[in-house]
Amino acid sequence: MKKSIIIILGSITFATLFYNHSLGLNTALYALFLIIALAIMNTKSLLKPSIIASSMGMIASSIAIIMHGSGMAMLCYFLSVFLFIGMVASSQASIYVAWLNGLYNAFFGMFHNFIFNIKKIKEENEPKYAAAQIARITIIPILLISLFSYLYSLANPVFAEWLGFIDLSFIDGFWFFTAIIGGFIMANIADPQALTPLTDDDIQTDNILLPKAQNENQQLKTKNELQLGTFSIAALNVLLVIVLISEFMFITNIKDFAASELSSAVHSGVYASMVSIILAVVIIATFFRGSLNFIKENGTLKTLTFLWIGLNALLIASIFIKTSLYMDQYGLSMKRIGVVVYLALCMIGLVTTYFKVQHRLNFVYLWRRNLTISFVIVSLFSLFNWSAVVTEYNLKNDFVDNKQLERLLPQNALILKEYGYYDDAQELNNKLGYSSARYWEEHFIDRDWQDFNYIAYKIKEGNQKKDND
Incomplete structure (x- = not known):
């Protein structure tokens, strides 16, 4: 029952946060949900250093997405999510094996026992109603009610008129499709399992070379x-x-x-x-x-x-x-x-x-150590808004390149505004020759709470003050 509830909550959370939204605050909220959900399902592994480190990396990259939303921050976020799932599956695995475990579980996790032909032993205290049963006792009655309501409306004009008062326009089929995807992902990763042959070999492989007898x-x-x-x-x-x-x-x-x-x-x-x-x-x-x-x-x-x-x-x-x-x-x-x-x-x-x-x-040591350090450095690099740093340095030192300033949008928008390059989309278009300035403004600035972004918020706040003045 616990797993079923987490899967249902996962589907609702995923659809609520990501349906028809860009990446922003939703990444941090979903990361927190994943940490709590997997901690509930895997209590014993909650305090292991590798899992704590990967969860902190996931939160840090989501904060970077909220603050500036660079492509590097988004890439590190997804890598951190897969790493976190993989570390929950096997906290002793190397970083590249953890990534593979994370990817595997995200797409095939609930089919693990079938893929590896593992017979699940039923526990005495195993709940009677599994997720499939909960789905049956909710979806099937709804379908039956819908079918018979339609038939009764054909037979009785009064009943048909009553049904006409029911407004179902709020129901969005794509939202439910997104929820199904979120539920599928949550079902896969609720109890992540390691790719046993690969993970076992990795754990058993030491970094130290051992001498061998030679003829x-x-x-x-x-x-x-x-x-x-x-x-x-x-x-x-x-x-x-x-x-x-x-x-x-x-x-x-x-x-x-x-x-x-x-x-x-x-x-x-x-x-x-x-x-x-x-x-x-x-x-x-x-x-x-x-x-x-x-x-x-x-x-x-x-x-x-x-x-x-x-x-x-x-x-x-x-x-x-x-x-x-x-x-x-x-x-x-x-x-x-x-x-x-x-x-x-x-x-x-x-x-x-x-x-x-x-x-x-051995060479495995080089592969493990360099890949781990590289990921940490790139993740730390992604926390900073380098587009803003580049723009501010160049404008301050008179290295003005309009094409470069355009390429660094929208992460450098606040710096452009500070130096008088951006008060509205039309002015940005005139100064930088940015033909899609209006498109950028409409698609980046107008956001809901789910995809909150600090730069978009400050630009929108500035525009509103200008309109009020």
Whole structure:
């Protein structure tokens, strides 16, 4: 009975919050409903750290949607929802397995026993009426009453006249369809189950490499691989030192380069570093994937590897300096902020690679740790209204680009208003050449309580004051 009530409440809540509404306050309310509902159904796992962390991430991203509603905040919200459901299914699973469990339960959760051919053992205290029975004793009588009322109205004009006084125009078929979808989702996730083979393998897989016994041929192969790795990493160190010298010369003489050369150097440097850092991690992980970690002669290779990691960190620092200088001269953009975030992720990737070599960890460790840290950083990044930050910085420093200001709408609307670029949709259209300004205003600003958004609220409040004046 408890599960049936939660499913019914889930369908009503989902339809009430999301039917014919944009994302806003409804995301936070639905997140709170999910936390309470799954806590009731899974009381034992309520206080587990991974579940608490994923629920906090879900609430945080929903607040970001309320405050500015960026696409990144919406993406992180959905990822956090799936992560939360997956963690309730198995709190010990890695983040990527938790996502898979969350997706699986959202679409196929109530078919879990059928898919895996699990025979459910009935408990002595199991309620007599399940959700299907409740649906039968409510929907079937309603259908029968509707059918016979129609037949009786054909046979009796007076009864037909009485029925005519009943106004059913308030009934919205699409609302009920949305409610059915919400009930289906709630039925799937009310008691989430893990994908047992995948989740069990993940939990049982440790991060630490273990030595394996080797015969003579295998030992010879490992020594040959050690020799190959030592010469390869040594050569790459020499090459990277030369590159860093050229980077230093470029940065110290950056004023001598034309704007096009600086732009090309920054963009090419970012893309090149993206490939080189990923390749560096892959190469190191490949050489230190197994027995090479445990032979006594690997000291030189490890030293060269640590040196290469350090040099790659210097390369990242040089790219960051060039990006900073570029932003000082040409202003901020979302892409340039993204570059800074990417460089931070690259630096973290190098740190985790260092720990992988130093502590004899496996590739699974790199995958788990880097994916978790990346998701946390991107989630924290999504909490801020970067469109507003970019707009304010550029307007304050006279880096005005109308097309960029247009692309950053509606998250930068309040900043545009502060700097006199936006008093109404027509003025926005005139200053930015934004041909769909009226469409944007009508579809973003006019909201109900379910899809409340702070920026839309402030813009609408300002418009109302202007009309009153």
